[in-house]
Amino acid sequence: MKVVLAPMEGLVDDVMRDILTRLGGVDLCVSEFIRxxxxxxxxxxxxxxxxxxEQGAQxxxxxxxxxxxxxSDPACMADNAARAAELGAPAIDLNFGxxxxxxxxxxxxAVLLDEPELIHAIVAAVRAAVPRRIPVTAKMRLGYSDKSPAFDCARAIEAAGAAExxxxxxxxxxxxxxxxHWDWLARIRETVSLPLTANGEVWSLADYHGIRDVSGCDTVMIGRGLVAMPDLGRQIRAANLGEPVAPMSWAELMPWVVDFYRQCYAKAPDNKYPVxxxxxxxxxxxRTYAEAEQTFAMIKTETDAARLGERLQLLAA
Structure with a gap:
């Protein structure tokens, strides 16, 4: 019953991964894609x-x-996967979504979902290029515009040697x-034998239970839901253990928001990135906290990164 933090370009970077995993309840992360x-x-x-x-891929x-x-180039994907493995990647995930x-x-x-043969070639080339101890996994959508190729794509990924x-x-x-369409996850799970992780539209503890019930999957990947409700992973873990846990208040979350900004500012103090x-x-x-909207309104006109940091510290005090 794992919770996986989704790879979302421009949203779930290393700073967000740090904050959400320290808050608790996240068992695994997948990086933003490397093109x-x-x-x-x-x-x-x-x-x-x-x-x-640089810290053991953790x-x-x-x-x-x-x-x-x-x-989309199998040989080039294989070469880069081998390099990632040499650098200590614990697994290589392939983005088809x-x-x-x-x-x-x-x-x-996702454009490759109309080409299951190419997907098979990419997965097979990467699987052959990295040591057997390193799992090769994949992420896909139900299709580009038509859902019917989903089964062929899933079977191609499995046949090429993917582990998940x-x-x-x-x-x-x-x-x-x-x-x-959580019901499609159940249909795909019946089509292939490799472990399937469910993903899509999980914003709450109720959604987590819903996607598991409908899909039959034990592992759930969550992206925007964890960003919008940063303690959702902790709530899920407590529920799975049968333990009560109170959702975090905005006051409890604010120090984490300040830490997030501090880390973003440290990465790029002289540009618009932290703001x-x-x-x-x-x-x-x-979506989760009315106070977030109030805080946003207080700082939305601020463009100076240093001043914004000072204002944020005052709001958290």
Whole structure:
């Protein structure tokens, strides 16, 4: 009954992974995708995207971080997977689910779901390139616009040697619009024998139980839901253990928000990155906390990173 933190480009970076895993209840993380085109990427690229590789491929809480690759060239994907393995990746995850138009135009992510033979070739090449002790896993959606290829894609991933499969229960065209089709996860789980992780539209403890009940999956991957409700993983773990746990209050969460901003500011004090990341997180937390909307309103016009940090400290005091 694991909870996996989803790889979401521009949202779940190493700072967010650090905060959410220290809050508790997350068993595994998958990195933002590393885009592979036609070259062997330099070591610095892997370490920039997954700085946890410098600390045993774990967050500060000790949560493992898998390295995710995205691309369409089997040989180049294999070469880069081998490099990631050499750098200490505990597993290689392959992205066949990203719905971003720019990524899809360059033959990456969900656009490949119309080509199960190519998906098989990519997974097989990566599996052959990394040591057997390192699992190769994959993430996919139900399809690009049509759900019917989902079964062929899942079977192709399994036949190529993947150890696990995560399925986001929507097509690329559906994007992130509700509902997620959890019943399709159950149908795919009956089609393949490799372990299946359920993903899509989990925002609460009730959603977590719902996706498990409908899909039959024990492992659930959560992205925006964990960002919007940062203690959701802790709530899930307590529920699975039969232990009571009170949701975090905004006052309890604010020190974590300050720490998040501090880490973002340390990475890039002289540009817009820390300001934009804080506003992005508060924007998602509005779904759970009325206070997040109030905090956002207080700082939304601030563009100076240093002043924003000072204001945030005062709000948390």
């Amino acid at each position: 592979v085109t036609s070259t062997l990427l330099p070591v610095k690229m892997f370490r920039r995207m997954v700085p946890e590789l 967050t500060h809480a000790g949560t493992p971080v898998r390295v995710q690759l995205l691309g 990203c719905p971003a138009p720019t990524v899809n135009r360059h033959r990456g992510g 499969l995560t399925v986001h229960a929507r097509t690329k065209v559906e994007g992130y619009r509700p509902p997620a 934009a990341r804080l506003k992005q997180w508060l924007g998602l937390m509005k």
